[in-house]
Amino acid sequence: xxxxxxxxxxxxxxxxxxxxxxxxxxxxxxxxxxxxxxxxxxxxxxxxxxxxxxxxxxxxxxxxxxxxxxxxxxxxxxxxxxxxxxxxxxxxxxxxxxxxxxxxxxxxxxx
Amino acid sequence: xxxxxxxxxxxxxxxxxxxxxxxxxxxxxxxxxxxxxxxxxxxxxxxxxxxxxxxxxxxxxxxxxxxxxxxxxxxxxxxxxxxxxxxxxxxxxxxxxxxxxxxxxxxxxxxxxx
Numbered sequence: 001x002x003x004x005x006x007x008x009x010x011x012x013x014x015x016x017x018x019x020x021x022x023x024x025x026x027x028x029x030x031x032x033x034x035x036x037x038x039x040x041x042x043x044x045x046x047x048x049x050x051x052x053x054x055x056x057x058x059x060x061x062x063x064x065x066x067x068x069x070x071x072x073x074x075x076x077x078x079x080x081x082x083x084x085x086x087x088x089x090x091x092x093x094x095x096x097x098x099x100x101x102x103x104x105x106x107x108x109x110x111x
Numbered sequence: 112x113x114x115x116x117x118x119x120x121x122x123x124x125x126x127x128x129x130x131x132x133x134x135x136x137x138x139x140x141x142x143x144x145x146x147x148x149x150x151x152x153x154x155x156x157x158x159x160x161x162x163x164x165x166x167x168x169x170x171x172x173x174x175x176x177x178x179x180x181x182x183x184x185x186x187x188x189x190x191x192x193x194x195x196x197x198x199x200x201x202x203x204x205x206x207x208x209x210x211x212x213x214x215x216x217x218x219x220x221x222x223x224x225x
Contacts, residue, residue, distance in 0.1 A: 034213065043117075043203055043216040044154070088153060090214065098144075099207070099214045103153045 003027050006089055006102030015111050019076040023089035023102045026070065030091040030100075033065050035074045038086045038104065047087075048074060079109045113138050117204050117217030124194050124224050131190045132220045134204030139184040144205040145177070148219070154203065160187040194224045 006023045013019055021035075031052055036044035048063040050056045050072075056063045062075040072091075076083055089102040114137040124130050134143065143160040158166040158179055166179035181187040191198050204217040 032213070036216075041219075041221070043115075043219045046112075046213060046215060049213050092214075098156060098159070099205075101154045 003100050004102045008103045010106040012108040017079050019079050021074040023072050029093040032092045033072050034090040036088040081109045081111045084109050113215045115217040121221040129192045134187045136185045136206050140206040142207045143187045145189045146203040148201040196224045199224045
């Protein structure tokens with residue numbers, strides 16, 4: 001079993017849709033949860049960062065962490081064609097633990 | 112946050128040669144890492160670059176093939192040695208600040224071996 005599971009997609013949605021991206025994990029030591037956006041031919045860009053359980057909102061993006069279920073989500077409201085990218089979930093523990101990445105979900109938002 | 116500059120951004124190399132990739136961070140960081148990303152795939156950790164000592168390599172990666180240096184807190188290099196077409200990939204430098212787990216990335220180096 002992989003430490004982090006993420007559906008690679010692709011996920012195709014119409015412009016304006018609400019997008020839900022998810023990851024599950026197995027290591028209960030993870031405390032920091034991140035979502036990265038990666039455009040083609042670019043490095044990953046940190047999008048959202050959450051510590052422990054709860055929600056965090058930033059504009060059209062909401063990150064949720066449910067540590068009891070070992071499940072994290074990223075919601076994108078009013079999706080735009082510019083949101084088309086690969087979204088990678090990532091997580092780590094304390095003390096400079098390695099960051100473990102999901103496989104990435106390719107998202108296409110159609111105009 | 113940290114801004115990471117990585118160069119070269121791309122290169123085409125002959126098999127049997129080596130390529131050295133440089134990574135410069137604009138602030139002192141705790142940890143620096145090197146990743147490989149095959150087309151359409153996620154990130155595979157090659158090694159953790161340790162300041163002033165030998166890097167810590169992940170399973171499947173060895174120092175002879177991927178020598179790494181980190182002479183100070185803000186700079187690291189990765190060399191991919193004895194290149195073969197299988198080494199064609201994107202190589203990414205990453206750094207974390209403090210112990211909070213946020214990882215920042217450079218833009219990557221796209222290597223093509225011919």
